[in-house]
Amino acid sequence: MTQASTTVKPDAVGVAHTRVEALDKVTGAARYAGEIPFAELAHGWLVLSTVTRGRITSIDEAAVRALPGVLTVLHHGNAPRVKDDVVGALGRPDPIVEVFQHDRVPHAGWPVALVVAETSEQAREAAEALVVTYAQEPHDVAFHAGRPGVYTPPEMETAKGDLDAQLAASAAVVDAAYTTPEQHHTAMEPHAVTVRWHDGRLELFDSNQGSKWVADDLANLFSLDTSAVHVRSEHVGGAFGSKGLRAHHVAAVMAATELQRPVRVVLTRRQVFATTGYRSPTAQRVRLGADADGRLRAFGHEHLNLTSNLREFVEGGAGFGRSMYDADAHHTVNRVVPVDVATPTWMRAPGEAPGSFAVESALDELAERLGIDPIALRVRNEPTVGPVSGxxxxxxxxxxxxxxxxxxxxxxxxxxxxxxxxxxxxxxxxxxxxxxxxxxAAPSTASVTAEADGSFTVRITASDVGTGARTALGLIAAEALEVAPERVRVRIADSDFGNAWVAGGSMGTRSWGWAVMAAARDLRERLPLAAGEIPEDGITATTDTGALIAQLAQxxxxxxxxxxxxxxxxxxxxxxxxxxxxxxxxxxxxxxxxxxxxxxxxxxxxxxxxxxxxxxxxxxxxxxxxxxxxxxxxxxxxxxxxxxxxxxxxxxxxxxxxxxxxxxxxxxxxxxxxxxxxxxxxxxxxxxxxxxxxxxxxxxxxxxxxxxxx
Missing domain, CATH: 3.30.365.10 (Aldehyde oxidase/xanthine dehydrogenase, molybdopterin binding domain)
Structure with missing residues (x-):
C-alpha cells in the first residue's frame, strides 16, 4: 500500500452509519459473557443472605457437597483471603467484592457462599438446598428527610451570599420538598463472568464498562501483578453504571483457582438487584426567591441520599444547579445517611437525574407564581460564567x-x-x-496500525455497552486517516490494550476518540517515511492523551x-x-x-x-x-x-x-x-x-x- 492510496475523502464523522456489529447482534453471532463456550466449564451459583444484619453461625455444606455434580462450596470458612484496602482508578471498589472474608452480614442479599457444579441446574439446586443459619441483629433501612444520622461529607457544600435574607427580600418564593425512589439499572443482559487460568494468566470473559479497570482492581485484590490478569468484554448488553468489579467476579476467580478449570457465574435478576448497586432514593428541598421580573435572588438546594454502613456514596444531586442558575445568594449541599443497605452506585446521570427533577420542578412552580412563561424565566436567569465557580x-x-x-x-x-x-x-x-x-475527558491510550493489506486496525480498551462505540471510533479514525470507514477495524474491550477511561460519565467516546485521533494523525505523518509497501507486521502509532488533557484550560x-x-x-x-x-x-x-x-x-x-x-x-x-x-x-x-x-x-x-x-x-x-x-x-x-x-x-x-x- 502506498501513501497515495489513503487520500480518499471519507464519509465518516457526521454521517449516519449502521453499527459494525449490528448483524452479529441480530443474528445471535455476537457472544456475551455468559455464552462463550469452554471445555470442562463449571457453573457457580451465589447464595445470598436471608437476613439483613447479623452473623453467620453455621453453613451446612456437607449435605450439599454430596449432591450430584457439586464440585465445591466456597464461604468465609474456606475461601482465599483478599486485600481489604484496594483503591483503584475509580476509587475503592464496592466492599461487597471482599466476599467470603468474614461471618458478618451487613445488609440483605449479602453473598454468603458460592456453590459450583458441573451444570447450572445442579449448581442452582445445590445452592437453594444450602442451609445457612444466622445470629440475627436489629436493622435500620428507613430513609426519609429529617431522620437521625444525617451528615455532610467534606467538600459537598457550596455557599455564597445570605440565603435567608435574599428569600425574605424576594417578591416570590418557592420552598418545596421533592422525593425520588430507589431505582435500578435493569440492563437487558444480567451480570455474568467466565474465569479461567490460561498460560499462567488469570483470564476473564466479562460484561463490564472497562476491562482495564476490572483487571487492575482484581490484580490488586488478589495481590497479582497487573500483567497476570487479562480481561475481555467483547459485547455488553447494557450497563448504565452497574458493571464494574462485583462479588460474582471475585467468587468466580476463587472457584477457578481452586478447581483449575473454567468457572462461569451468571446472576439472576433478583441477584442483580441485590448485589450490583442502584440509585439511592433522595429527599430534596429547593428554595427559590425571585424579583417580580423573575430574576433569581436566592437559590437553595439541599439533597439527601442514603448510603451503606460499608462505604460512603454521594448521589450528588445538588450539583445540578451549580452550573445552571445564578443568584445573589446561592447555597447547595449534598448530605448522606448510612443505613443497613447495600452500597448505592453510579446510575445513568448520577446526581443530575434526581437533582434536575427537583430544581426544574421548582422553577416551574416559581414561573407559575410570577405569571411568567417557564422558558422566559430560564432565559432571564441565564448566567455568563459558572454561578459558583466563576x-x-x-x-x-x-x-x-x-x-x-x-x-x-x-x-x-x-x-x-x-x-x-x-x-x-x-x-x-x-x-x-x-x-x-x-x-x-480522561487520559486514554490508543494504537492505530497500518496493515500490509491496506486496512487499519485501532486498538483501545474502550467498552461498547450498546452505544455504538466501535462504530464511532472507527469513524473518528477514518476521518483522521482520510480513508473510507470500511478500511478501519476497531478492536476494543481488551485490558491488554492499555489504560483507557471506562464507558461512564458521558466521557467514553470523547476520551477514546481523542486518543484514537491523536494516534491516527501520528500514523498518517509517519506513513510517507515508509518506502514502498507496508511491512507484514504493519506500522503502528500509539498515543497516550494524559499530557494533552492536562493542558485543557480551566x-x-x-x-x-x-x-x-x-x-x-x-x-x-x-x-x-x-x-x-x-x-x-x-x-x-x-x-x-x-x-x-x-x-x-x-x-x-x-x-x-x-x-x-x-x-x-x-x-x-x-x-x-x-x-x-x-x-x-x-x-x-x-x-x-x-x-x-x-x-x-x-x-x-x-x-x-x-x-x-x-x-x-x-x-x-x-x-x-x-x-x-x-x-x-x-x-x-x-x-x-x-x-x-x-x-x-x-x-x-x-x-x-x-x-x-x-
Missing amino acids: LPFSSRNLLGCFEEGARLFGWAERDPRPRVRRDGRWLLGTGTAASTFPSG KERYAYGAQFAEVAVDVLSGEVRVRRMLGVFAAGRIVNPLTARSQLVGGMTWGISMALHEEAVRDAASGGYVGADFAGYHVAAHADVPAVRAEWIDDPDPDDPVGIKGIGEIGIVGTAAAIANAVWHATGVRHRDLPIRPDRVLLAEARQDGRPDA
Missing part, C-alpha cells in the same frame, strides 16, 4: 436549545392556564425543563438540552400517558447521527420510566426488596413511548480536537421534570414525589375536590 463556559447554548425546541414543539400556541385542555376523558398538558451534564464544560413533554391524564383512573416528547440538545459534534439519536431517545425513554414507573420498594420489616424482578419493578415499555424525538443544534467544544461532549446521559436529565410539569399543566395539581403513580393522581384529585377520604 469559570468561563467552554461553550453554552442552552437558550438555543429552548428556542429550537419551542419552535418544533409548538410552545407558542400553549395556553398557560392549567386544567383547560381536554380530549374526551383525558386532561392534556405540556411542560418543559432544562437538561445538562458535565463534559469531561473552564466549565457541559452539554445542554431542553426537554418538552405533552401528557394526557385520566383523573378517573389516575393513568398518566406521555403522548409526545421532544428533546433538543447542544452536545458538541455528533460523530454518528444514527447511534447518537438512539442514545438520546433511550435516555428520554428512561426519563419517562423514571417519571411514571420506576420504584424499588424495600420492606422495612425484612430489610429486603419487594418484587425485585421485572414483574414487580416496572419500566417503560413500547406502549408507554408513542413519540419521542431527539434533535440537536451545532455546539462544538472549541478545546476538544474531536469537538464532542458526550450524549450517553443527558437524555434522561430533566425529562422527569418536564413530564411532572406537564401533569401540573394538565390537572392543576403539583406532584413532587416520583413516580407519578395512578394512586397518587387519584389522591391528589380527591384532595383538590376536598373529599374527606383523601
Whole structure:
C-alpha cells in the first residue's frame, strides 16, 4: 500500500452509519459473557443472605457437597483471603467484592457462599438446598428527610451570599420538598463472568464498562501483578453504571483457582438487584426567591441520599444547579445517611437525574407564581460564567436549545392556564425543563496500525455497552486517516490494550476518540517515511492523551438540552400517558447521527420510566426488596413511548480536537421534570414525589375536590 492510496475523502464523522456489529447482534453471532463456550466449564451459583444484619453461625455444606455434580462450596470458612484496602482508578471498589472474608452480614442479599457444579441446574439446586443459619441483629433501612444520622461529607457544600435574607427580600418564593425512589439499572443482559487460568494468566470473559479497570482492581485484590490478569468484554448488553468489579467476579476467580478449570457465574435478576448497586432514593428541598421580573435572588438546594454502613456514596444531586442558575445568594449541599443497605452506585446521570427533577420542578412552580412563561424565566436567569465557580463556559447554548425546541414543539400556541385542555376523558398538558451534564475527558491510550493489506486496525480498551462505540471510533479514525470507514477495524474491550477511561460519565467516546485521533494523525505523518509497501507486521502509532488533557484550560464544560413533554391524564383512573416528547440538545459534534439519536431517545425513554414507573420498594420489616424482578419493578415499555424525538443544534467544544461532549446521559436529565410539569399543566395539581403513580393522581384529585377520604 502506498501513501497515495489513503487520500480518499471519507464519509465518516457526521454521517449516519449502521453499527459494525449490528448483524452479529441480530443474528445471535455476537457472544456475551455468559455464552462463550469452554471445555470442562463449571457453573457457580451465589447464595445470598436471608437476613439483613447479623452473623453467620453455621453453613451446612456437607449435605450439599454430596449432591450430584457439586464440585465445591466456597464461604468465609474456606475461601482465599483478599486485600481489604484496594483503591483503584475509580476509587475503592464496592466492599461487597471482599466476599467470603468474614461471618458478618451487613445488609440483605449479602453473598454468603458460592456453590459450583458441573451444570447450572445442579449448581442452582445445590445452592437453594444450602442451609445457612444466622445470629440475627436489629436493622435500620428507613430513609426519609429529617431522620437521625444525617451528615455532610467534606467538600459537598457550596455557599455564597445570605440565603435567608435574599428569600425574605424576594417578591416570590418557592420552598418545596421533592422525593425520588430507589431505582435500578435493569440492563437487558444480567451480570455474568467466565474465569479461567490460561498460560499462567488469570483470564476473564466479562460484561463490564472497562476491562482495564476490572483487571487492575482484581490484580490488586488478589495481590497479582497487573500483567497476570487479562480481561475481555467483547459485547455488553447494557450497563448504565452497574458493571464494574462485583462479588460474582471475585467468587468466580476463587472457584477457578481452586478447581483449575473454567468457572462461569451468571446472576439472576433478583441477584442483580441485590448485589450490583442502584440509585439511592433522595429527599430534596429547593428554595427559590425571585424579583417580580423573575430574576433569581436566592437559590437553595439541599439533597439527601442514603448510603451503606460499608462505604460512603454521594448521589450528588445538588450539583445540578451549580452550573445552571445564578443568584445573589446561592447555597447547595449534598448530605448522606448510612443505613443497613447495600452500597448505592453510579446510575445513568448520577446526581443530575434526581437533582434536575427537583430544581426544574421548582422553577416551574416559581414561573407559575410570577405569571411568567417557564422558558422566559430560564432565559432571564441565564448566567455568563459558572454561578459558583466563576469559570468561563467552554461553550453554552442552552437558550438555543429552548428556542429550537419551542419552535418544533409548538410552545407558542400553549395556553398557560392549567386544567383547560381536554380530549374526551383525558386532561392534556405540556411542560418543559432544562437538561445538562458535565463534559469531561480522561487520559486514554490508543494504537492505530497500518496493515500490509491496506486496512487499519485501532486498538483501545474502550467498552461498547450498546452505544455504538466501535462504530464511532472507527469513524473518528477514518476521518483522521482520510480513508473510507470500511478500511478501519476497531478492536476494543481488551485490558491488554492499555489504560483507557471506562464507558461512564458521558466521557467514553470523547476520551477514546481523542486518543484514537491523536494516534491516527501520528500514523498518517509517519506513513510517507515508509518506502514502498507496508511491512507484514504493519506500522503502528500509539498515543497516550494524559499530557494533552492536562493542558485543557480551566473552564466549565457541559452539554445542554431542553426537554418538552405533552401528557394526557385520566383523573378517573389516575393513568398518566406521555403522548409526545421532544428533546433538543447542544452536545458538541455528533460523530454518528444514527447511534447518537438512539442514545438520546433511550435516555428520554428512561426519563419517562423514571417519571411514571420506576420504584424499588424495600420492606422495612425484612430489610429486603419487594418484587425485585421485572414483574414487580416496572419500566417503560413500547406502549408507554408513542413519540419521542431527539434533535440537536451545532455546539462544538472549541478545546476538544474531536469537538464532542458526550450524549450517553443527558437524555434522561430533566425529562422527569418536564413530564411532572406537564401533569401540573394538565390537572392543576403539583406532584413532587416520583413516580407519578395512578394512586397518587387519584389522591391528589380527591384532595383538590376536598373529599374527606383523601
